[in-house]
Amino acid sequence: MAHYRLGTMLFPPASCPRLVVKIGSALLVDPAGAVRRDWLAGIAADVADRARAGQQVAIVSSGAIALGARRLGLPRGGRASLEDAQAAAATGQIALSQTWAEVLGANGLTAAQMLVTLDDLEDRRRYLNAAATLGRLLQLGAVPVINENDSVATAEIRFGDNDRLAARVAQAAGAEGVMLLSDIDGLYDRNPAQAGAMHIPEVSRIDARIAGMADDGSASGMGSGGMVSKIEAARIATSAGVALAIASGRIERPLSATARHTIFLPEKRARARKAWLAGRLTVKGIVQVDAGAAEALMSGRSLLAAGATGISGAFARGDVVAIEGPSGPIARGLAEYDAAEMQRLLGRRSDEHEALLGYVPRAALIHRNHMALL
Structure with missing residues (x-):
């Protein structure tokens, strides 16, 4: 039986049938605003390998704003204003979904697009509807590709980063694991650019000391979240009984490679309603x-x-x-x-x-x- 290692934990298909993978903008889009097609094809091949082994995978994909900004010629990667971000998202989401459909289709997989807003997962009835859709798509063997609906989200009603969105999606999907692929290989005791920074391989409890290690900057300038958003995502996931790993995507085939990363160990799995309450952002x-x-x-x-x-x-x-x-x-x-x-x-x-x-x-x-x- 194939086993998938996240940090020190093993996730065989029998005990971890569902995994949510989040991919940041800096991994999916190059500095010129073009899709890193070869790297993405490797991710699709990894997902296909896992599907053949019996594991169901959902993907939370950033990149729509970065892709749309290039096509519209917008400054600052489309983040100069809320209106620019919404326009870039509306344009880039078409290209993003088409790309995912192509790379997954080349591996015999069917992509399914889901665009959600904060209210879709904060309102209990809409949350249950989203959870039902996710569950049915995974049962049918499709690969849900999820993103925040940035074309209509406003500053007041939005996740603001796909790290926390991935944690909430994992909760809704009934997943046992979340992997945040980013441009950094995990949590460090201080900004990793500083001399003597030490990598933290495992976190059993998120306390003030762990939260104090976070840096809220996005190294690439494309994304909207730094380590602060990743720790917040870990808090949401682990309180719902879901393990979360922060891993580098700066390697080929990151879902099948063994590389250094940080895992946040899950707490005792809460009842669904209480997990939803604990994970709310508003x-x-x-x-x-x-x-x-x-x-x-x-x-x-x-x-x-x-x-x-x-x-x-x-x-x-x-x-x-x-x-x-x-x-x-x-x-x-x-x-x-x-x-x-x-x-x-x-x-x-x-x-x-x-x-x-x-x-x-x-x-x-x-x-x-x-x-x-x-």
């Missing part, structure tokens, strides 16, 4: 709690009004809100009340709620069944 409001409530939440309790000290934001019942304690973020969950009602209940005992609301109250501000700890 919330409608924030609920502040005291130290006692924070401790109760960490032990698996629901959030009661007596431990809530403040709220911010305009949200309705059922919206996703963040919960923050004295030391920072604790959890995300679905609000059982709208903001105005929750404001009236802050700090009040449960036996006071009916008189304050005028109806029989719910059991908690945010129930533990609809909450995901961070």
Whole structure:
């Protein structure tokens, strides 16, 4: 049986039937704005090898803006303004999807294009629809090629980088592994351009020390994310029970080669709804709690009004809100009340709620069944 090694972990098809591979703009497009066709053909051959071994692969592909900028003659790789980026994406996406269809087709594989926006994966119903489409395409033997729909995304409602998109796609697809192919071979304890920088082969827990190693620059100038976005992607993936590797794509056949990289080990796989909550990038409001409530939440309790000290934001019942304690973020969950009602209940005992609301109250501000700890 073929095994696929990500860092120190093995992914045989039997235990890792699905893998998401993210390819950055700097790997797919050369400095002149042309597709690196030979390198991409090697990726397609790798995917075909994995498909024959029984593994299903989805691809999150950057490159539309870079390709479109060349065709339209736009400055700064099409990133001089939001309008330029949208125009470049609309033009480049056609070329990008055609290229993927050709290189995958040459290996007997069918490409399927999926363009998504942030709202498609943040709204629960749309998320489930996207997950169903991904699942069916993979079952049919197609290779989904996914990108953010940059032609309509705005600065306020977008992923902003395909690292985090890849992590969310892996969650939606039920994948066990994500590989971020980039122009760097993993995480270093400082900017790798600095003398003495040490490569980190494995991360078992993303804490402040690990986050502090990140650099938010994009070395190529084409992409939109640096190491900061990759660590954020790793946080989303690992909290959903998905392993994530950062590996260099500056080699031929990177999916079959053995090279140095960093793997972020997954946490215990969460229930689907809670994993979706933990991986969200946006919330409608924030609920502040005291130290006692924070401790109760960490032990698996629901959030009661007596431990809530403040709220911010305009949200309705059922919206996703963040919960923050004295030391920072604790959890995300679905609000059982709208903001105005929750404001009236802050700090009040449960036996006071009916008189304050005028109806029989719910059991908690945010129930533990609809909450995901961070």
